[in-house]
Amino acid sequence: MVSNKPKTNSGGSALKRLKKSLQSAGVVGQQAKASRSKKDRKKGRPTEKVDLDKKLSHIRGEFNPFETKVQRTKFEILGRKMKGTQGKPTLSKQVGEENRKKTLLLEMKNKHRRGGIIDKRFGESNPHLTPEEKMLERFTREKQKSSRGSMFNLDDDDEDLSLTHYGQSLATMDDFDDAGLALSDEDEGKQMDKNIVSKLHFGGFEENEPEEERHKSKHEIMKEIIAKSKMHKAERQAAKAEDEELRENLDDELNDIRDLLETKPVRKPLPSQTALFRKTESENVQSNDLEDYSEYDSALMELASDRRAMATDRTKTEEEIALEEKEKLEKAERARKRRMEGLDSEDEDEDDHKKGRKKRKNAPQADDLDDDYLEELEDEVNNLGKGLTLEDIQNGASEEEEEEDDEEEEEDEEDEEEEETDNEDIEGSDDEVPEFGADDEDDMNEFGTTGMIKKIKKSSTKTTTEKKREIPYTFECPTSHDEFLTILDGLEIEDVIVVTQRIRVLYHVKLNPENKGKLSTFLGVLVDHVAYIASTVSPMPIDVLEKLSAHIFDISQQVPEASAEVFTDKLRKMQVEMGKKMKFNTGSSWPDVEDLMILRNIGQVFSTSDLNHPVGTPAMLFICHALSQCRIQTEVDMGRGLFLTQILYEYQKVSKRFIPESLNFLYKNLVILAPQETFKGNIPGYFPLDKPLYMSVADMEGKDLQTISPVRLEELSTEMENDDNRLSLVQGTLRQLEKYLQLYASTPALKEIFESLLEIIEQLTLLNWHQDIKASRLERQIKFCIEKRTKTPLRMQQHRPVPIAQHLPKFEKAYSVDRHYDPDHERSQLHKLESQVKKERKGALRELRKDNQFMAREKAKERKEKDEEYNKMVKGVMHLLEGEQSEMKQLEREKAKK
Template sequence: MPPSQLKRLKASLREQGITRPQKSKKLKQKNQKNDNADERAKKNTALADIREGLNPFEFKAPARPKKFDYVTNRPQDGKKVLGRPGVTKSHGEETRKKTLLPEMNRRNKVGGILDRRIGENDPTMSLDDKMMARFTREQQRKKGGNVFDLEEAEDEVELTHGGRSLRFDEDGDAGEDYDAASVEGSIDRETRDYLRRKRRRNSNEDEGDGAETEDDQPERKKSKAEVMKEVIAKSKLHKYERQQQKEDDDDLREELDKDLPDVLAALRGHLSKPKSPDPEPHKEAPKNDFSINPERAALLAGKAREEADREYDKRVRQMMYDQRSKPTERTKTDEEKAKEEADKLKELEEKRTRRMRGEPESEPVDERQAQDAEGDLQSVPDDAAEFGLSSVPQRSRPEGVEDEDDFLMDDDLIASGSEADISNSSDEASGDDTMGMDDDDEFLKDVLPDTIETGAAMKGVLSIGADSNTSKLAYTYPCPRSHQGLLEVLKDVSPQDIPIVVQRIRALYHAGLHAENKSKLADFACTLVDHISYISDQKPAAPLTVIETLIRHIHSLSRSYPEQIATRFRHHLKQLQASSEPTPGNLTILTAIGSIYPTSDHFHQVVTPAITLMARWLGLTTPNSVKHVAIGAYIGALCIHYQRLSKRYIPELVRYTLLALKSPHATPDLVSAHVKNILSMADLWTGKSAFYEIFSPETIAVLKDLKQTKALQRLQVLLNQSKLTRRPLTLHNHRPLPIKTSIPKFEESFDPNKHYDPDKERSEAARLRKEYKREKKGALRELRKDANFIARERLREKREKDRAYEEKYRRLVASIQEEEGREKNVYEREKRARKRKG
């Protein structure tokens, strides 16, 4: 038998430390003095827990154990608490007192004060808005009338639709007009205009009469016949307007049909000739017949038959004398073209030497020039161009070239595989056995003076035509196979004429002319690589245009001799690696590499060592002089040019640029150059995820110290954009892929009280039915609780009324009894008094 409630209470009090052994009076007084609020709070909490534990109706537990025993991975308590009925009931009671009880009290009650002032119940309106709205309403009331009244006494407004009054005429004439218009569908235009004017005149008269009489007569309700008459009149009016619109469209269509032949003739590109103002009576213009040729129709227009026949015969005779096309010349092979150009150069050289010795010239007439003279007598060749006395003035800058450093490049000056050749790779044909020399034919044509157009940029070389300077040059030169031999050839040649000499050497020693020319041109190309470095180191250095032109020649030769030129470039890079101090010649070599080879390759035999050397110099050098600051600015620009497509990050470049900007040797021009490099780097690496760490905060501080406002603003904008594009790392968000299994499905959290239906639709329907049943039971439960609450409240009100009635009744009875006792006492006293008198 379980212990009694009293024993359980005593045991709980002892466990919580509330009841202790009895203490002496001194200890009790001492404990009372040391007692604090925390201990009292703990004691009250413990008592509340004990009180709840002793109440068996405070918790709701399952009524009976599980029907089936099963094992699960979830922890199972001995007796699971399902809820607290007392707490739930008290919450429901409080909620009903707040919501349902006020509704009961307001039932069947009328009255109350509602504040209907403007904006009083609108929290969105400010005090000024409320005052303004109330003032506006007050002014409208003072003015009188309604703001939407369209019929004010001082200014009457008549409602119209489409310019017509909304009133319908009741005159019989108007109805007759409508009847006539609707019945007679084929009346002429004059009759329609007359009827329209009459209807407008009648409506104006009715409006004038109505203004005088309508004010005097009161409005009356129209009869059914009048309403139907107005409806019929309106229908006839609409029908007449539709008919009139249709007739107007037909007239317009007829006018357009009249101009249709001219429109067709204009579309075919042959407009008919305008007619003469006074045509002859016996000549009739031919009709527009589109079955014949438009030219013949135009020829016959306005002419007699005999004159037309004479014109036709004349044109037939002209066609008989037309010259027939002639067959073109046979297409020459590459070797024939190269041999012809070389022979032409040798012939010009012999003529030049004869002129220098003063010997008479006896040259045969060129067959091509004779044919040109027969074909066109006006095209006379200018022989003065060979002596530098050309009558055509040369332009200082060729057409299409905006700057002296720009070149109009053709395909033969672009090496295969380079970045400039990417856009033209789809248009180039596959090479043959001549090793890519098939494109040099167009290049060799520009060497001859009679084929060079004056003032044009030919194949990337500026103004190499025959002028006063180039006429003194020889047309034939030996092919130098070493740099010393090239210096011997160019000993008496000015720097501006070096590109012309190089071009003529390439033409004379074309690979298709002799078997040994291939090796000669390969050595000559390597010599050009040495020469661009040599002329850059000289003081004064050669013009940049000459260096640029020679780089273009190397670019063109690198297609035919890639291995030899690449080996020569690597030789210069090894010298730079050994010296570790770049000279102007080394910088020229690095610039040529960037313009000849593709710098975006992952690995390249020439470009990769060049980038490595530049990065090594930037990483190991400190800008302690003006020369180093200037070289660093140029190498930085080269690095940016190399990475314009691949956009690889070069940390040494950022480091050296910041050191150069902080260096005391940096001049204003060099500072601007390095700042420009920083902006170029920012534009190049703006898509990098580490962009914010690359340029912040040290770069911002340096630009602030240098007061580079524009660059600082641009860099800050890019940094803000890079910071906004960052997102925290997340795992891949993809749908989990199901695993195909052949075993029954295993439910980890299986519950025998639940139903696991494989049919999804049936399971969803069962779930909805269960949810509906649960909601229905909950709604019925709440309705019953509401009914019980209402009954309790009504019973409480009835008891209060009864108690008040009883109190009032007792009070009245007491007052009556008091009054009767008082009157009885008066009566007794009066009786005793009379008895004494009697």
């Protein structure tokens, strides 16, 4: 049996359910109308439409549950509201698609457009408005805009828009007023005025008729103003000319008046005036007691009597100074050549044309040639050499002419001082050498003399036929060492300083851009010449080498890149040569004297304290290689090694880096020079030692020597097997060890470094050495430094350990999983910003992907439309061609039948 009851679960058809939902929401039916009063229904609410849209959207979502996506949670938590549990992907996708069609699609279509005018006039984009309505609406908006601007204007004028002429409204003007034809409100019998008759009927024909006043035009007014201004200007110039003429007349008469005042005798005061003057003087004295201005008056007189300072020239630039020095040298060279040819100097020719100048001393003639003629001519005529002294100034002042004025004398003296001081700068700059330390010279005398040299001693006496060649003032910049030796041919060894200085002045970097390349080449020549002097000249000219080293330093500052290339090339050649000698065992492999001088110049020119230097680091590595790999075969090798240790000491004087090769070499020297029975086969310390080679000192006490002389260049040769030289080597080794001990005094590893040396020194002090060898002093210094740098062993901390702080746990009453409880507010804000940035970034990327997909769909759609259009066109053409072809074939068949 079937029951007639309706099913409770079925809600009827979709239409019935929709009507029921609309009625329950109050959208349709009597319930919606009854809920409002007549007044409200008639007036309407402002939010009525919005509320209706919300209700309809809600009903639409409930009516189609497939459009709503629900994300169910695993557990339900009371009081917790989660966002994003429900969503409508279809609706959001549709809204995004529509927005992209409004914005992105329009941009795609207008992408390749150029130019265009955007019409922003009101109503232009509204197709429902007629042209009359558009004009009316535009006029209304314009009036509203003008009235809005004059809302707070106090001048209540009815006429907002009116035409003007010269600032006056045309509405208030009448064209008939000028002619006297103005209309009047009252007609007085309609009679003509007297003015009308006189002007229009019978007037205007007389020549002498007086002109009536009329308004002038703007052009006439401006002409009148210009004429008046010119008239006033001419009057002022005339008055100024009169005043100037009067002033000149008064100036002409002033001298006569002054002469009269000066020659007028002083009249004695009358007796009555004398008493009056005394009275006033006594009053002045009383007033001066109150206020004493004597100091002020004296200071005022001093200021008035002081001479005004003379204006000085501006400070010259380096380029100007170099150019002046070059010009002076060229002028001196021309004067030297003229003297050589027997002609007058250029200075004398120029001085003949100058007036009011001091007379110069005449140059000696042929009969006045003395022994010192060359020196006088070089110092006095060319003003080069000694400079201006106090005696020269006094003698020069006494030889001036009496007819000259004081101002001319002062100018002459100043000019002479400038010439003398400038020339003094040229010649005297040779002595201005940067000091590389007083110890350098002693070290060079002591250790720099270790090597084989050619004995070329300078002859102290010269024959009468040999004459010293005069030094020219200009030279060609030498490009090789042979050319430089050609320039120095016939000159003394000390003259190389003057020649070098003049070459530097002539080819200064600031004078010509090409001089930089010339000085770069000349730098290599100077380095070769320093090595040449050190290896060929005996005794070694220390002063000359120091000054040449100073010139090398100055040129290196001007061309640093070229200097680095020169010295690195020298180091490369030295390394190759030393490697060949060590490989084939051809004699001594130690660097010779030339190489030692180059290594010493590197330490003077470049900064060797840098951790990495393009020149200093390779030089230091080369020295360490030589000290560790080269074998000591003779006393000469030991002397060269001592010089290398001195160079390393100069390199590391600032940075104080530990270099074990130098100390190992010094320890090895002490072992080799000590007698064989000193260590009895048990050599203390840990340092490399070659095959047993002993150069023992037989006479350690040196009974025949009062003092031990340091090792010098001229004392070293291939045969040095004597006790005197060996004692010098022992003394030099001990001195080097003292220097390194002071250098490494602050090193934490001092005890480990010098502990082995202390054992060696203790064995050597047991022997009877010469009194100059102070091994005991070195032993005391080592012991003192080791005791001072004694290390304390590591221990555990003495204080009680600090317990870990214990804190009670912090509980939150209203704890939430979604909330961060960070005590640092700034950090929490930072995390919050980071999460927001991350969220926005993900959203932006998602939108960009959707935009790309939309653009791809639109491009595909556009491409599809184009392809369809193209295919349609091709099909039409093919259809036409096929029809024509069929017709042609049909005609052919008909012709064939006939």
